[in-house]
Amino acid sequence: MDIEETNRRQIQQMCENLRLLSEARGWTFGELERRTGIPKKILVRAEQRGNIGADVLLTLSEFYQIKPHLLFFPLTQE
Secondary structure, eight states: OOOHHHHEEEEHHHHHHHHHHHHHTTOOOHHHHHHHHHHHHHHHHHHOOOOOOOOHHHHHHHHTTOGGGGGGGGGOOO
């Protein structure tokens, strides 16, 4: 697998993880916007395409209390 494919898969995993983290809490995009201060349109883009900046990634990782790099790999329940 080349680096481009690896990157694509990890971005897909991040999108899935962000969706799972919000769903597990029962939060809508509106609720997540209120709690994080990140505009809804950016949250939607993060979950659907993974097209976000480092500032948003760091805000979400801090909010969910997870190290940023772990968002790119399957999450495990502890």
